[in-house]
Amino acid sequence: MKRDPFIIIVAAMALTIMLVFGFHMARRSSRPIDKAGAQMKGQPAPEFTLQSLDGKTVHLADFRGKGVLLNFWATWCQPCKIEMPWFVELQKRYGPQGLQVVGVAMDDASPEDISKFAKDLGVNYPVLIGKEAVGDAYGGVPFMPETFYIGRDGKVVDKVVGLISRSDIEEDVKKALAEGQAVQAER
Amino acid sequence: MAYNRTLISLLIFTSLAISQDIPGRKIPSVTMSPVPLKTVTRGKPTDIDLRFHISPGFHVNSNKPNSEFLIPTALKINAPTDIVIGKITYPPGQEASFPFAPDEKLSVYRTEFTLGVVVRPLVSVVPGKYMLHGELKYQACDNAACYPPKKMPVDFEVKVVKGPPPHRRNPAQSPHVHG
Numbered sequence: 001m002k003r004d005p006f007i008i009i010v011a012a013m014a015l016t017i018m019l020v021f022g023f024h025m026a027r028r029s030s031r032p033i034d035k036a037g038a039q040m041k042g043q044p045a046p047e048f049t050l051q052s053l054d055g056k057t058v059h060l061a062d063f064r065g066k067g068v069l070l071n072f073w074a075t076w077c078q079p080c081k082i083e084m085p086w087f088v089e090l091q092k093r094y095g096p097q098g099l100q101v102v103g104v105a106m107d108d109a110s111p112e113d114i115s116k117f118a119k120d121l122g123v124n125y126p127v128l129i130g131k132e133a134v135g136d137a138y139g140g141v142p143f144m145p146e147t148f149y150i151g152r153d154g155k156v157v158d159k160v161v162g163l164i165s166r167s168d169i170e171e172d173v174k175k176a177l178a179e180g181q182a183v184q185a186e187r
Numbered sequence: 188m189a190y191n192r193t194l195i196s197l198l199i200f201t202s203l204a205i206s207q208d209i210p211g212r213k214i215p216s217v218t219m220s221p222v223p224l225k226t227v228t229r230g231k232p233t234d235i236d237l238r239f240h241i242s243p244g245f246h247v248n249s250n251k252p253n254s255e256f257l258i259p260t261a262l263k264i265n266a267p268t269d270i271v272i273g274k275i276t277y278p279p280g281q282e283a284s285f286p287f288a289p290d291e292k293l294s295v296y297r298t299e300f301t302l303g304v305v306v307r308p309l310v311s312v313v314p315g316k317y318m319l320h321g322e323l324k325y326q327a328c329d330n331a332a333c334y335p336p337k338k339m340p341v342d343f344e345v346k347v348v349k350g351p352p353p354h355r356r357n358p359a360q361s362p363h364v365h366g
Contacts, residue, residue, distance in 0.1 A: 074333070074335070076256055076257055076258045076326055076333065077328075077332075077333040078254075078257070078285070078287060078288055078291075078293065078328065078333065079287040079288075079328070079331055079333060080333070081288075082287050082288055106335075107335075109256070113256070142214075142334070142335075143332040143333060143334045143335075144332060144333050144334075144335075145332065146332075161332060162329075162331030162332035163286075163287045163331045163332065164331075
């Protein structure tokens with residue numbers, strides 16, 4: 001059977017493109033960020049109203065003008081437990097510069113259990129009781145931890161799925177604090 | 188002509204390459220091996236093994252995780268009336284540490300695990316095949332993230348048979364006296 005040489009060339013080119021694309025995406029995926037998250041970047045963070053553990057009604061808009069680290073977590077999530085003390089430190093360090101860490105507990109545990117969990121980890125930032133609708137607005141939150149970094153202008157700077165290093169988290173915090181700063185200065 | 192064909196083919200292949208799913212997170216899955224029909228005798232307890240497989244790269248908590256907040260793997264079987272489900276045996280978890288908590292040992296199942304279920308039909312059960320239904324609750328994680336607790340259906344069939352006729356002892360006989 002005689003093969004058309006141009007088909008072989010085209011197939012080889014296509015294979016090369018797929019391999020290059022695959023390697024590129026594999027490198028990108030070493031720092032977890034999903035497609036939905038990429039689409040949310042630069043977009044206004046979905047507004048929400050949730051109850052905090054201490055019974056207060058909290059709106060995302062309450063934090064406008066601050067860099068927000070919005071962390072979706074659950075009591076059954078071990079990686080969440082690792083990064084929460086880092087958030088405590090970051091809140092202490094960058095709070096004076098305008099950082100606000102906000103935790104959203106997305107599990108069926110009772111508020112008492114969530115409260116105990118947070119207290120054991122020394123959480124020094126508001127923890128809100130999550131709702132499915134809020135999770136949906138943020139892309140479904142199919143796994144945890146999931147963290148959104150929101151600039152001072154209320155736009156999503158980055159979204160990270162899964163546990164990443166403390167230094168990567170800190171980089172994102174700096175980005176969130178820097179983003180929208182010009183807008184603030186103009187006001 | 189050949190140039191056009193090449194260009195069209197290249198465009199098709201390129202769009203196929205780009206439309207490949209962006210490598211992201213895989214979703215964990217736990218599956219159960221088919222359970223061969225097991226014959227169980229009325230009135231007698233019979234052990235049935237249920238073998239579960241966890242997709243590569245994931246783990247689930249064992250039945251006795253090392254933290255009160257972690258969700259244990261647990262099986263619940265709803266049996267028909269007169270078929271008693273006895274003890275469910277869980278294997279001990281593997282003590283493992285993960286990149287997200289290198290200093291902490293978690294008790295987990297990885298790759299596969301087998302649960303033992305004791306089934307005992309009462310003597311009143313009509314012999315025949317019975318389907319037992321239940322669900323396995325588990326919560327999976329990979330090396331960086333955790334997935335919400337899930338329940339998977341667990342179904343298996345047993346064939347209930349009559350036990351062997353009761354062994355009758357010969358009634359005590361008075362010694363024959365041969366005169």
